[in-house]
Amino acid sequence: MxxxxxxxxxxxxxxxxxxxxxxxxxxxxxxxxxxxxxxxxxxxxxxxxxxxxxxxxxxxxxxxxxxxxxxxxxxxxxxxxxxxxxxxxxxxxxxxxxxxxxxxxxxxxxxxxxxxxxxxxxxxxxxxxxxxxxxxxxxxxxxxxxxxxxxxxxxxxxxxxxxxxxxxxxxxxxxxxxxxxxxxxxxxxxxxxxxxxGDLEFRSLGERAGVYAEPSVVDRAAWEFADTEKMIEAAERLYGPYRWGRYDLLVLPPSFPYGGMENPLLTFATPTLLAGDRSLVTVVAHELAHSWSGNLVTNSTWNDIWLNEGFTVYFETRIDEELYGADYAAMLLILGRQELDHWLTIEKPRDTWLVLDLEDPDEGPSKIPYEKGSLFLRTIEAAVGREKFDVFLREYFDRFAFESMDTPTFLAYLRSELLEPAGLTDEDLQIDSWVYAPGVPSNEPHFASDAFDRVDAQVAAFLGGRTVAELDTDGWVSQQVWHFVRALPDSLPFERFDEVDAAFGLSQSGNIEIATAWLEKVIDAGYVFERSQVDQAMADFLTRHGRALYIRKVYMKLAATPQGIERAREIYAIARPGYHPVAQAQIDKILNPS
Missing domain, CATH: 2.60.40.1730 (tricorn interacting facor f3 domain)
Structure with a gap:
């Protein structure tokens, strides 16, 4: 039966x-x-x-x-x-x-x-x-x-x-x-x-991979996603064969509301990934990982979405580590932990459980199931060792391939196949606190990055009075710039914000992660309301991009003050027709909660 x-x-x-x-x-x-x-x-x-x-x-x-x-x-x-x-x-x-x-x-x-x-x-x-x-x-x-x-x-x-x-x-x-x-x-x-x-053209990326996009975009996309075949090979080394035949990507117009959508055989991708330096291709690793966690073994209902997204964030960073090294992956893990902190401060406690109680799934989950779910899996890995955890995950994907999964079934499988043979109990891993309680339990793993340590040293020097020109920023990658922006205090004098913007080109950044972090920072600081060029860059950002998570962050920051919400509504009146209905519904509730 x-x-x-x-x-x-x-x-x-x-x-x-x-x-x-x-x-x-x-x-x-x-x-x-x-x-x-x-x-x-x-x-x-x-x-x-x-x-x-x-x-x-x-x-x-x-x-x-x-x-x-x-x-x-x-x-x-x-x-x-x-x-x-x-x-x-x-x-x-x-x-x-x-x-x-x-x-x-x-x-x-x-x-x-x-x-x-x-x-x-x-x-x-x-x-x-x-x-x-x-x-x-x-x-x-x-x-x-x-x-x-x-x-x-x-x-x-x-x-x-x-x-x-x-x-x-x-x-x-x-x-x-x-x-x-x-x-x-x-x-x-x-x-x-x-x-x-649409008016689409195709470019091959390898034996099993290719990209579709509009003619003026397709060659840039092919260059940006050149490592896709390598990502497939890295994923297979970790957790078994790719079972879907081909893995192609489609770069959509800017109104696409997500970074990517893991449609089998054809991932839909946002053009915001085309940063020109391959700095955002980890999103491709994420959508590819869904070919195992999500498309292969699927959450039974949307209340168990962490079984899709938490697993996929974990898997994504493992692919990144395979291809780009441990320190690169460490930067992503630290940024992800910062992202989790952000959402823990603004979500209701019940919405920070791993098992959700969604009224309307189309409102879009926060990053909680993504980052807390991944952190929970990292906690298990730390407890049993990576080698055993990798064997467990590969067997999990094989055992439940093309089936659905709910949280109780997964936890029962976890206990019988991994924890009990390792002599570990639920209490040892604080499983109930991870899955059925708010916040992050005390046994979470912590991540270190030499690359971010160097950034922190330069932040201290900058706050101590050095100019940006005097800082040692040679060779910084985009994740380091992102970390630098997040580390700046809201109380920074506006002249120093001017200096940072001029040095790094933050208001005009083509990297959506950096641009969003910068806009969040300058809105909180009030700087955006004092510099017309930064205000215009914000309006351009919100009008040009339709990626829901990022525009949602900026609108939420603006909505926190009377001056900000007035400006947000002015921009939204122009930008809204270009947004997907998914994004429209989310921003409508931020700016007009009644």
């Missing part, structure tokens, strides 16, 4: 009764109407012999009819619309093993970003989807829970001058008729179904 599906508070689906096992999409992309229309055909598995209803998740879809495979109309009903979950679509299927839903999207399809020509680098229309966590239901009727997996295929019709790609087998050149066919033979959750349509 197959394992039961976990109850998911964020889905109407009843997969323990009838579950979808395969999806066949047939869609037409209409840029003029900003609509997808067609049909979704589902293969069904009746897990309960008595069950006669299939329940799908939807969000304001225009469902025109539901039929059996032979075209017979099937009774169906849309439930009341819930502002978080959308609507249930309940279909009386009897004992049928296939059902067809004929539908189109509406203007409220929040997974879809339709970009006008002036919003793209190529001057042509662009469409991309962002399903995670529960937005798949806004463009596909589906069982929208991460614990439910189905293979899929698709026929997608687009304008003939554009290329369509999906999280599936992909073309590298346009067809003459604008019709594209896709197949994803490995069952995946609905949040990993992805589509993009």
């Amino acid at each position: 197959p394992r039961s599906f976990a109850a998911d508070p964020h889905s109407y689906a009843r997969p323990n009764e009838v579950v979808t096992t395969h999806l066949a999409l047939d869609l037409t992309v209409d840029f003029e109407a900003k609509r997808l229309s067609g049909q979704a055909t589902f293969d069904l598995d009746h897990r309960s012999p008595e069950a006669t209803e299939l329940v799908l998740d939807t969000w304001r879809l225009d469902v025109t009819s539901v039929t059996s495979a032979d075209g017979t109309d099937l009774p169906h009903q849309l439930g009341e619309h819930d502002p978080i979950l959308g609507q249930s679509l309940t279909i009386t299927v009897g004992d049928a093993d296939r059902v067809v839903v004929h539908y189109s999207t509406t203007g409220d399809a929040r997974a879809l970003q339709w970009l006008d020509p002036e919003q793209t680098a190529s001057g042509k229309q662009f469409l991309f989807t962002q399903n995670q966590p529960i937005l798949g239901r806004t463009w596909i009727p589906c069982q929208d829970s991460p614990g439910i997996r189905a293979s899929y295929e698709a026929v997608v019709r687009v304008p003939s001058d554009l290329l369509a790609v999906m999280s599936a087998t992909n073309p590298t050149e346009r067809t003459d008729d604008g019709v594209y066919r896709f197949a994803m033979e490995i069952p995946v959750p609905a949040y990993l179904v992805a589509l993009a349509v």
Whole structure:
């Protein structure tokens, strides 16, 4: 008997009764109407012999009819619309093993970003989807829970001058008729179904890797991501074979709300990674790591997202250490620990547990499950030793490949396979305090970095009266500049902020991590309100970028004071139309909490 599906508070689906096992999409992309229309055909598995209803998740879809495979109309009903979950679509299927839903999207399809020509680098229309966590239901009727997996295929019709790609087998050149066919033979959750349509070109990065982007961007992207094949090899050395065939990337326009989205076979990536010095490619390592932690072994519900993201941050830094050395990884670990402190100070105590209690997953989690989850795994590693922990993780990915995972099941596996053989108890590792309590327990590991020690010495010299020109900054990498900015006191005289900005070019930095740290600093210090050029750089940053985590940080800082929130609202009125609905929803709540 197959394992039961976990109850998911964020889905109407009843997969323990009838579950979808395969999806066949047939869609037409209409840029003029900003609509997808067609049909979704589902293969069904009746897990309960008595069950006669299939329940799908939807969000304001225009469902025109539901039929059996032979075209017979099937009774169906849309439930009341819930502002978080959308609507249930309940279909009386009897004992049928296939059902067809004929539908189109509406203007409220929040997974879809339709970009006008002036919003793209190529001057042509662009469409991309962002399903995670529960937005798949806004463009596909589906069982929208991460614990439910189905293979899929698709026929997608687009304008003939554009290329369509999906999280599936992909073309590298346009067809003459604008019709594209896709197949994803490995069952995946609905949040990993992805589509993009635009003026795209492809560049190979190696035997298994490549990058898609708009023509004016693609060569820069290929240079920036040149180490991708090496990352795949490093990941395989750590935790076993890459099981998805290819690993390609798609660089999206700036409104993409995340650093990356780990869609299998085709990671979606933000153009903010194109810093020109390969300083932000650790995001590629992160999305690649999701091919094991997340895509291979998936959190059962979004309350267990640390099982995806905490594991992935841990794995990401291990890949970075393999490729770039221990001191490089140490810098990332220290910066991550600083990031965790930031979120611990602003989140409610209950929201700093590893196991969350999310009301609306689409509000976006903080960095808590990412950084606290990774720190918990580092704590386990320190207790048992890296060699044993690596063996455990590799066996974990093998044992639960293409399955879902919840926290109690993981902890039981951890105890039986690693802790008990090592003679360790829950109390030894303070497991309850890590998983089911706020903050960070006392047994956390601490990280040291010679590179950051050198930065700290120069910070002390600067605060002691030396000019930036007198500091020893030769050979600093971007992480060291980032650390320097974070270490500056808010009380620094504005003339000294002038000096730092002029020396490092912080207000104009192309590195989003450095630029965000600088803006947070100068907002807290009040400096941004006294220097019109810095204020303009902030407005340009918030208008140019749509990456939700980073613009959210800046807006939160601005919203903390009456002067700041007034300025934030002025900028947001201009910037908001260019943001993805995911980012819009987050910033709306910051600036207009009522």
